[in-house]
Amino acid sequence: MTRRYYVTTPIYYVNGAPHIGHAYTSVAADVIARFKRLAGFDVFFLTGTDEHGQKVEQAAQAAGVAPVELANRVAADFRDMYDKMAISYDDFIRTTEPRHAAGASALWKKLEENGHIYLGAYEGWYALRDECFYQEEELVTGPDGTRTAPTGAPVEWVKEPSYFFSLSKFQDRLLELYETHPGFVEPSSRRNEVISFVRGGLRDLSISRTSFNWGIPVPGDPKHVMYVWVDALANYLSAVGYPDESAPRWDFWPPNLHLVGKDILRFHAIYWPALLMGAGLPLPDRVFSHGWWTIAGQKMSKSLGNVLDPRDLVAEFGLDPVRFFLMREMPFGGDSDINRKAIITRMNVELANDLGNLAQRTLSQIARNCGGMLPERGTPTAEDTALLAQASLLPDIMHGQIDRQALTDALEEVWKVIRASNAYIDHQAPWALKKTDPQRMADVLRVLADVLRTVATVLQPYMPGSMDAMLTQLGVEATERNFAALDTPLPAGRALPAPKGVFPRFVEPEAQ
């Protein structure tokens, strides 16, 4: 039976253009989805846009267009960014789609039927920028005496009739969940924050608004629209066909992984499992929250206006160097600053020197000295065996790391093999063997070709285009590029195309 894997990104607000922060979460999810596919999983990779709520309504007003027009425009822009970043999503859900309204309304009705929703009045703080209710004691007071949300977002006092979800009833079950399934919230430092928040006491959650109407009407009471977070979280259900449990994708439920930024962990690690418990649905396996990209030390965000469009970086540096940089630079889970110099260093040192030169040196010698044909595998020496064995462990080691979202560590694992291969080629010096022992030269080049095949295969999820080119140069057919195929050596004698550098060095335009 094929194993299934369901991975999601957040659905992004349409109040502004996509930026590198959105691209980051989506590239990370894409790497995971592509890796799982190569490992033979049936993958459902979901992403999309969060189009309702007051924040989007206000952005539309400011732009002088109807909210739906803004949503259409920005959703199309996200898809364009995804195409340019090679994001291999299986579905792109928009919360204004009828299939989503059906799923979100069904979730609401189920919660109501199970006795978890009641009508009351909300009076308290609300931060529009975060679309989040905050408790009095969470607010922070700035030097000028103004009170803001802990995220720095301005807060306003809101008073309106509202439906509530009885979140407080789920406190013990949530604590039990974190205790019995420690992998449910990762990394563990963030899990501790979640646990202490829940231990501090949960209040019932206001889940409808009456002061605007850009949202999904509350079933049976259309004066209210659903709170945008209940609407948004429901996307993970509506995309697999909820409430129709005979829908073709329903078998993917529950998700294996919700990938989110640390800003929205509370919604995914507390509210979401509680809502699912309330609806009697199986819970996701895991919520992983990653850190921030900052620019000159400041968080990048639409609201702060200091955003970087990933497409500009791709235009300057090329797609795969940018994808590589994003996954390599910031230890997955931590925070990092983004700047040109760091991108160029990664490109020139790790891609052009370490990997690009290794491939170019190997392939050009095969072209020149082996008639452009893949050499026979020779009788391996101890050094050959050690290098081949190290490479052959990569898919399994990386699979464990990918399942823990250790995406940067997985790259480091590949680079250990690349560095060992560079040491091996220098030590074996096949160019010198050409005269003294041509047979051994061919054996060494074949070892390197085999190691490069493994390296290029496991790097496909990170840099699909460049690794595609590298695998073609190594004579690997399209059907031979998954992990299972690595068990079968390529037949000797395959004609290899003329080698061509995959990772040119980046030279600053003014230095050219």
Ligand code: ME8
């Ligand atoms: O929160 N660094 O949407 P959003 C890294 N609609 N990642 C960043 C980032 C940065 N500087 N800035 C944004 C929402 N992100 C809701 C989600 S889900 C049911 C609803 C990424 O448009 C990161 O993944 O504000 C963060 O969680 C997300 O974008 C927030 O996107």
